[in-house]
Amino acid sequence: MTDQTLHRTVQHAARTGGDSPVVQPPSTKTGVIGWLRANLFSTWYNSLATLILLYILAKLVPGIIDWLFISAVWSHTEPEVCRAADGACWAFIHEKYRLILFGTYPFDEQWRPTLAVLLYLVLLLASCNRAFWKPWLGVAWVVLLAVIGTLMYGGIFGLTQVPTTRWGGLPLTLMLASFALAIGFPLGILMALGRRSDLPIVRMLSVAYIELIRGVPLITVLFMASVMLPLFLPQGVSINNLLRAQIGIILFASAYLAEVVRGGLQAIPKGQYEAADSIGLGYWQKTRLIILPQALRISIPPLVNTFIGLFKDTSLVIIVGLFDLVGAAKAALTDPSWRGFYRESYFFIAMIYFVFCFSMSKYSQHLEKKLNVGTRR
Amino acid sequence: MSLASERQSPTAHAASGSPIIEMTGVNKWFGEFHVLKEIHLAVERKERIVICGPSGSGKSTMIRCINALEEHQRGKIVVDGIELTSNLKNIDAIRREVGMVFQQFNLFPHLTVMENLTLAPIWVRKVPKKEAEETAMYYLERVRIPEQAQKYPGQLSGGQQQRVAIARSLCMKPKIMLFDEPTSALDPEMVKEVLDTMVSLAEEGMTMLCVTHEMGFARTVADRVIFMDFGEIVEQNRPDDFFGNPQSDRLKLFLSQILH
Numbered sequence: 001m002t003d004q005t006l007h008r009t010v011q012h013a014a015r016t017g018g019d020s021p022v023v024q025p026p027s028t029k030t031g032v033i034g035w036l037r038a039n040l041f042s043t044w045y046n047s048l049a050t051l052i053l054l055y056i057l058a059k060l061v062p063g064i065i066d067w068l069f070i071s072a073v074w075s076h077t078e079p080e081v082c083r084a085a086d087g088a089c090w091a092f093i094h095e096k097y098r099l100i101l102f103g104t105y106p107f108d109e110q111w112r113p114t115l116a117v118l119l120y121l122v123l124l125l126a127s128c129n130r131a132f133w134k135p136w137l138g139v140a141w142v143v144l145l146a147v148i149g150t151l152m153y154g155g156i157f158g159l160t161q162v163p164t165t166r167w168g169g170l171p172l173t174l175m176l177a178s179f180a181l182a183i184g185f186p187l188g189i190l191m192a193l194g195r196r197s198d199l200p201i202v203r204m205l206s207v208a209y210i211e212l213i214r215g216v217p218l219i220t221v222l223f224m225a226s227v228m229l230p231l232f233l234p235q236g237v238s239i240n241n242l243l244r245a246q247i248g249i250i251l252f253a254s255a256y257l258a259e260v261v262r263g264g265l266q267a268i269p270k271g272q273y274e275a276a277d278s279i280g281l282g283y284w285q286k287t288r289l290i291i292l293p294q295a296l297r298i299s300i301p302p303l304v305n306t307f308i309g310l311f312k313d314t315s316l317v318i319i320v321g322l323f324d325l326v327g328a329a330k331a332a333l334t335d336p337s338w339r340g341f342y343r344e345s346y347f348f349i350a351m352i353y354f355v356f357c358f359s360m361s362k363y364s365q366h367l368e369k370k371l372n373v374g375t376r377r
Numbered sequence: 378m379s380l381a382s383e384r385q386s387p388t389a390h391a392a393s394g395s396p397i398i399e400m401t402g403v404n405k406w407f408g409e410f411h412v413l414k415e416i417h418l419a420v421e422r423k424e425r426i427v428i429c430g431p432s433g434s435g436k437s438t439m440i441r442c443i444n445a446l447e448e449h450q451r452g453k454i455v456v457d458g459i460e461l462t463s464n465l466k467n468i469d470a471i472r473r474e475v476g477m478v479f480q481q482f483n484l485f486p487h488l489t490v491m492e493n494l495t496l497a498p499i500w501v502r503k504v505p506k507k508e509a510e511e512t513a514m515y516y517l518e519r520v521r522i523p524e525q526a527q528k529y530p531g532q533l534s535g536g537q538q539q540r541v542a543i544a545r546s547l548c549m550k551p552k553i554m555l556f557d558e559p560t561s562a563l564d565p566e567m568v569k570e571v572l573d574t575m576v577s578l579a580e581e582g583m584t585m586l587c588v589t590h591e592m593g594f595a596r597t598v599a600d601r602v603i604f605m606d607f608g609e610i611v612e613q614n615r616p617d618d619f620f621g622n623p624q625s626d627r628l629k630l631f632l633s634q635i636l637h
Contacts, residue, residue: 274446275483279497279549280472289496293487371487 079337092341093348096332100348103168103323103331109160113171116148120174128363130370164242168323170352172242176314176324179246180253181307187250188257193287195262206258213255218316221248226320245317253310260306264299265291297371304364308357325349395458397422397553397584398443403452405438412438413449414608420553423582427595427616430605431631436588439605440555443586444475457552473501476546480558482538484530490517490541491526494548502549509548516544520574536567540574547578554578556587592636596620604628 040050071087082089093100102110123144126132152171155161167175194206213221225248226241233239239247268291276286296303315326323331329349333342398420405413412435420426428436441447442454445461445468454461456471485493494513498504504512517523520540522533530538539559546554556575560568572594579585579598589595595602595616602619604612604627612619612628620636623629 269481269483271479271481271483272485275477275479275485277446278444278472278475278477278479279545280469280501281497282469285500289500290485294485297487 079341082341088344088347089341090344092338092344095338096335096345097348099169099332100325100328100345101169103172103328104166105168105171106160106162106166109154109162112151112154112159112162113167113169116151117171117174119144120148120178164240167242169328170325172317172322173311173314173325176246176249176317177311180249180310180314184250184253184310185257187254189261189292191254191258192261192265195258196265210255210258213251214259218249218252218313219319221252222316222320224248225251241320242322245320245322249310249314249317252313253306256306256310257303260299260302261295263302264295264297267298268294297368300364300368300371304360308360311357311360312353325352396420397424397457398586399453399455400439400442401453403439403442403449403454405435405442405447405449405451412608413442416452416610418603418610420584420586422552423584425579425583425585425598425600426587426603427599427601428586428588428603428605429590429592429595429631429635430611434605435608436605437557440557440586440588443553443555444472444477446477473549474551475553475555476549476551477555478539478542478546478557478559480561482530482535482542482562484538484542484545486530489527489529490522490533493530493541494545497545497549512548513544516547517541519547519577520544521570534567535563536570539563539567539571543571543574543578553584553586556585556589558588558590560589560591590635592620604631606631 041047067087069087071085073082073085073087073089073091075091076094077091079089079092082091098107098110102113105113123140127137127141150156150159152167153162153164191206191210194202195210197203197206222245225244229244230238272290272294273286276290281289315324317324318327318330326349329345333339333345396419398418400416400418403413403416404411416439418439428440430436438447442449442461443456448463449461457474459467459470461467461471484490485496488496491510491513494516495506495509498509498512499506514523514526517526520543522537522540525533525537525541530541533541543554543559559575560571563571568591572591575585575587575594576598587594587599599616601613602616603610604619604625606627612623612625614622614624619628620632623632
């Protein structure tokens with residue numbers, strides 16, 4: 001076949017929908033070999049980079065695998081055995097995982113935070129399914145919060161009372177992060193709308209709030225909430241330390257989320273506002289039905305970015321004396337007989353953080369795809 | 378059921394003899410730029426008006442003042458007996474009676490065609506969902522795309538999108554329809570399908586104000602053609618006189634430029 005007839009055949013096939021023989025691309029462009037050539041060895045510098053990276057991987061990976069698995073001590077044993085071994089000491093985690101997961105929560109009562117976390121995770125997973133996004137889900141969350149609060153705090157139904165000063169570990173991290181997002185996000189949306197409002201006072205207040213909170217580090221916000229706030233309260237009125245930290249994180253979260261949402265709002269064409277106006281929708285109808293659904297959808301990647309950042313930032317509460325996951329992991333290292341196993345300790349909590357953050361990331365990608373129907377061509 | 382008979386209910390505010398839109402001495406500035414200068418315009422019920430003029434002459438701004446997408450700064454606009462002030466109640470009342478079709482269609486991309494059409498009737502007019510959907514289907518058939526009801530706007534051609542946009546406005550059963558260059562963003566082969574829809578709307582007695590450069594449409598459909606330049610209404614006339622016997626030099630120049 002000459003080039004010309006080939007060209008014509010392809011054109012013809014494209015036009016008729018392919019009754020004529022399908023022309024395959026050359027074999028050098030497909031399959032494993034084709035992929036390797038195209039992606040790893042396409043040019044001499046690409047080949048060089050591939051080889052250097054392969055060398056580095058070959059140097060690093062066996063050592064890591066050896067430390068993690070092969071030379072690691074898996075059995076529950078004495079610290080001395082661990083110190084003699086070359087690999088990781090998972091016996092340390094075995095010994096300390098309850099302290100790391102639940103902090104100083106009374107040992108015999110730790111079934112309560114366990115149950116609370118499990119219930120929370122079940123409802124969280126159920127909430128990921130858009131088919132369940134109905135009013136009853138909101139009711140379920142309110143009920144669940146009451147149940148979790150009762151479980152954690154106790155004092156009724158024969159549960160011993162556990163003051164919030166003894167809460168810690170994973171439940172504390174999840175609680176701080178969840179409330180930060182659940183309250184900070186709507187607050188952030190309001191601030192973002194306020195910043196774009198036609199009303200000068202609303203706009204000024206929103207700008208002042210966002211810039212003030214965003215302009216200081218989270219540590220400062222936490223210190224302010226923990227140390228300064230009581231100074232402004234009337235004598236005798238005191239707010240729980242945990243609650244103060246939680247409020248600080250919520251304020252911080254809302255300011256950041258407001259700016260992310262504002263970015264989404266700015267991407268909505270003026271025509272959408274005008275069309276909504278012209279069919280007679282009021283401000284809140286327009287915002288809820290037309291603007292926010294579009295603005296939030298395009299903001300999903302930066303929103304999740306901020307969510308993940310905030311989830312990890314909750315670890316800063318250690319500076320106001322709360323023992324979240326990181327704080328508890330540090331506390332586990334203070335045991336004199338188990339001193340020095342910080343790698344295992346941090347690796348363990350890093351994995352927990354990773355599972356949560358990676359799930360958020362994956363879920364957001366799924367959501368993005370699902371919500372993308374409208375703009376699909 | 379024709380469109381005309383549907384909108385027959387007389388308004389409580391205005392007697393049927395008086396103009397449905399009355400603009401008196403309307404002025405508007407964009408910053409220092411005087412975009413509308415002393416506009417006087419009265420539109421009768423069922424009147425079809427085409428507005429043309431060079432770009433930047435204020436024609437879009439003028440019709441956008443009628444449903445308060447732009448705020449006029451001096452003068453008086455009365456639509457169907459309601460004066461357009463900064464009072465939000467009046468603005469909402471007028472917007473319920475005035476439909477608008479945009480150059481860029483401005484459909485809501487995250488909603489299906491059906492949802493685009495039923496949104497305002499359900500939320501603004503408080504029509505039950507089922508009834509709103511029946512009305513929407515009726516108008517989709519009128520613009521001849523009932524089979525697209527469950528698609529998203531992004532899946533339709535430009536001409537189809539503009540017809541959906543027209544149907545979306547009609548679902549609110551407006552007394553007046555404003556068209557802001559409805560065919561300017563369309564590929565040439567799609568202009569006709571949109572114009573046909575507009576012609577049939579005109580034949581049923583809809584009050585229409587249409588900013589367009591489609592002079593064929595102006596000739597066949599319009600009761601009156603208005604020429605604007607530099608924010609003023611320079612000349613207005615019946616179409617045959619407007620095109621056959623233009624008075625001002627500016628209109629003569631404009632016509633010579635667009636009618637080769």
